[in-house]
Amino acid sequence: GGLVLLWLSWSSVHRLGPEQQGVVTTFGKYSHTVGPGIAMTAPFPIQRLEKLDTQQIRTTPIGSSKSSNDNLVLTKDQNIIDMAYDVRWSIKSPERFLFQLDQPEQTVQEVSESAMRATVANFNLTQAIGDGRAEIEGQVLERMQAILDEYRSGVLVQSVSIRQSDPPAEVTDAFRAVNAAQxxxxxxxxxxxxxxxxxxxxxxxxxxxxxxxxxxxxxxxxxxxxxLYYETMEQILGKVDKTIVESGAVTPYLPLPEMQRRNSGESNSVTVTGKKQ
Incomplete structure (x- = not known):
């Protein structure tokens, strides 16, 4: 009797944490879903309860920063970039998560890769490695959620974060030279x-x-x-030594230009003579 009671309490009474939900099956077929707290079911093997943490944020990494594990994606202008990103997701429908897909984690990875390739194909190289990354992340999230909902996967995509978006290692030097030239x-x-x-x-x-x-x-x-004539002459003669004398029998008795040259260090001089007005 004690063993029977122990077996009944172990297989019929279930305690679920605040972050958990329980999927109840009857002879292997889905019956219903219970929330946090104490749940009662028929003893095993009639009914079985499987607990799932629906609040946990799971992370699926795609690609790697190591050159030996490239994740190459083709851009709109037919350039190839090596991308690495993380997909964060959670369970929104426990029964669908358990029974709709054979390998839900693998499905999330494959859907994310498909959505990323389809999205990057609409962006050129400069956008994909620069200011277009935020827009790419948003579009990938929308594409993933639409595909997963179509699969009835019970998965909710929380975010997509690009960790790396660079040209392949083999052409990094050439790419840097192109950027420098641009x-x-x-x-x-x-x-x-x-x-x-x-x-x-x-x-x-x-x-x-x-x-x-x-x-x-x-x-x-x-x-x-x-x-205009006066202004032009002033511009021409303003920086040279000049002596203006009247015509006739007047002879300069002092070497004025020579003295000015010695004092100022300049070598240009002009002597202008004209008729007396």
Missing amino acids: QKRESNLNDARAYASQVTQLALGETAEFDKIYEQYKTAPEVTKRR
């Missing part, structure tokens, strides 16, 4: 645009100045020509 190209283009903008602004300024002078010239041509 960055240099962008730098040269930016320098050219800045120089073009500077030249354009200078030309616009000179054009505006010319338009102002032309308006003054139309109003007073002679005065404007004389002023």
Whole structure:
């Protein structure tokens, strides 16, 4: 009698933790699902209860950072990248998780690989290894969940995190050289645009100045020509030594240009003579 009672209590009374759910089967066929707490079933082998942790977040790693375990994926522009990522998932329907799929963990891995390849095929190389990774993760999660729901797998995908998205190890050096060339190209283009903008602004300024002078010239041509002549002569002769004397029998008795050269260290000099006005 004691053995019978022990057998009945062991196979009929079940305690489930707050994170667990129990799937009850009758002669191997699904009967119902019970929640946390104390659950009663018929003794084994009539009924059996299998506990599942539905709150646990399971992680399925895909790919590896080791060169010997490449996970190569083709991009939109027909480049190949080596990807490694983690898929985090949990159980949302215990009965489907147990009975719908033969190997649910293997199914999650295969679905994730298929979804990743289908998603990366819509992105080019620069996006797949750069700022497009977050968008790729979101699309892969949506694709995975849609496929798993179609399979009635009872799996809920929590997140997809890309750990590595690089070119294959065999072409890493060449890829870095291409990136360096692209960055240099962008730098040269930016320098050219800045120089073009500077030249354009200078030309616009000179054009505006010319338009102002032309308006003054139309109003007073002679005065404007004389002023331009004086300004031009001032620019030409402003940085050289010069001595202006009147024509006639006047002879310079002091070597003024030579003295100025010695004092300033400059070597240019101009002597201008003209008629007395």
